Amino acid sequence: MAEDFSNKIVKVGSDTITRYSNALIQRGIEDLTISVQPDPRDASAWIHKGNSLNGLKRFEDAMQCFDKALDLNPKDAEAWSGKGNSLHGLKREKEAILCYDEALEIAPMFATAWNGKGKSLNNFYGGHSKALHCFDKALELNPRDAEAWKGKGRSLISLNRLEEALQCCDKVLELDPRDSEAWDDKGYTLNRLERFDESVRCFDNALEIDPRDFRAWENRGHSLDNLGRYEEAIRCYDIILEIYPRYVITWDEKGNSLNSLGRFEEAILCYDKALKTNPGFVSLWHDKGISLHRLGLFEEAIRCYDKALEINPKHAKGWKNKALAEERLGRKEDAVRSYKQFIELAQPKYQEQIIDAKQRLRKLEGE
């Protein structure tokens, strides 16, 4: 009969209701955290304030508090770790790792610092196996550390060890079934494992807990796209775009779903909208090209492919689609050149398309 406090509204007694969170309360916390002045000689008070400011994402201010604490006691592992968290929040990962290392030298059993170091390493290209080691350290100290399981799961996703990652997500959810991030991670992992139906259900859970979780809306859209449920996917993207109308990637994704439904004109509107915000985004030009291509507007399509290839000349799919359009227009020489470019640039995973391109090339050169 555990009461659920996380849904913010809890019945106390029969006729009174207490809210455990609301914007007016959050503002109070914010103002209070900023205005309460710690005793200048009390290191732990500075650390406490620093941690609160970190929670409010005021990382610069938080860092100052930790520095004050470290002035008082340079051997305070908690202050080092807190400073690491601030730097991690500011995406200054290298400096953050140095702070965590200081903390861990003073206190090698400090799980929070292991987790922090792991999280910073996870943001590094190629840091994932080192991160994994950090989370394992934290889990050695406390096997019920949800934060560490979550971090470990993310390292494993990046290392493409998806089945193991899935187990980590389940561990987090076992410890706290209302952790929406863990539902996100699980959904994402299942998506990568091409278990789309299950993945959609995970995102549903995440969104029930936190309807403003945009990562979940976006990934839910991806899974629905993969299931061919394009209309529903578009609804997911629309929710994001309503709040972030300048989110280029989501416009692109919405356009692609519309393309899949054969609604090419509407798709083009999406790409155009996003291109206004970011005209240097390769996929937008390429995908707009596809819409035009499918509408039979080959000249216009080629102009878009060219734009994409101007920004990124190594965009293999751009070359292939350009070649197809050129072939349709009877521009054989151009097509031959574009197919050759594609074959040269395409990664081995496009095996089928490479074979197709080679066949077409032979035919063109044979004629």
Next chain:
Amino acid sequence: MNNKNQTPEEIELQQKEELLQQKQELLTERELALSTLQADLHSFEIEYYMKVGEKYVHLDRLQATLDKILAAKMPHDVNAKKRAAESDKKAQQSTSDAAQFKQLKEDDKGKFQATPELKSLYRELAKLLHPDLTLDPEEKQRRHKLMQQINEAYQAGDLKRLTDIWEAEKNNPENIKGDDIGSALVRAIRKIAQIEKRIAALEYDFEQLRKTDLFVLFEVVQKEAAKGMNQLEVMAAELETRITFLQNQIEQANK
């Protein structure tokens, strides 16, 4: 304290009963602490709203008024228009948040005071009627409801209602002593397990409560109060300054 003439079963039973006694005490204290915390938070929320929350709403409304005036003065300034729309939205949001509080204020029965009388009566009732102290499923169900009523009455500071429950239940026939030692032992062990489970659930509730925003705020204010600072008053004064400042600006803008 063991009597030489006791059989091993009797010794075992005595030990288990002592343990049960301890667990029962702990259970009562944790139930009382959770109920007290909930009531404290509830009172705190109302106090916070009256002293601080209302002022945020006032502040937001003034800001919205000011931005609207400024936007009207500069009809070609897109940013001014945008600002006015944003602050209007914010003011609406805090007004609707405040509406939830208002209901609370109307239902308010005054600040919760955990008086020694209330606490000791709660303890007695919990010892007598806690649902996890019985093994009979039907009785458990009945006590579950009773316990809810006890918590409600306690949190409302309703001493009379607690006394009424006590009067009605004090001769509750459930506490009949067992027949043979074996079954008494089994009963004791089962009860201990049941109580431990409930204590774990209570700890989880505490943990969840501590994570809430309201508790975070409550804790800071309590800590400052221990240092002799009334943070809610300080915040209110600060907000009052901001309100006066905005009022002046609106006056200027209207000129």
